[in-house]
Amino acid sequence: MDYTQxxxxxxxxxxxxxxxxxxxxxxxxxxxxxxxxxxxxxxxSGPIIIFLSLFFWIFWYMGNLEVAVDDFLPKTR
Incomplete structure (x- = not known):
């Protein structure tokens, strides 16, 4: 089973x-x-560790964002 899906x-x-x-x-x-x-x-210490896990949740979310290639290309008139 492919868990990345x-x-x-x-x-x-x-x-x-x-x-x-x-x-x-x-x-x-x-x-x-x-x-x-x-x-x-x-x-x-428990809530502090839970708060630190928020950074990993944010990095996980940002790592899974998909951006179209057209957004990186320069805009032409």
Whole structure:
């Protein structure tokens, strides 16, 4: 099965973004529900990691944009 049809051409950026989202959610929920003495570090680092994954989502989206070749050619009168 060809996954690029569904996920686009930048699979590495996609999987990095998914991984960071999952790690961020795990740290966040671990900080909320687990009785650790350092719960605040987990609660604050989880959303920061999720925010950093936003950059990989943006790069993944930009890598999958398709622009026509005519847009790159100089305009003639």
């Amino acid at each position: 569904y996920l686009g051409r930048c699979l590495l950026l996609f999987f990095i973004a998914i991984f960071l989202d999952a790690v961020g959610l795990i740290l966040f929920f671990l900080g909320i529900f687990a009785p650790f003495s350092f719960w605040d570090v987990l609660v604050f």
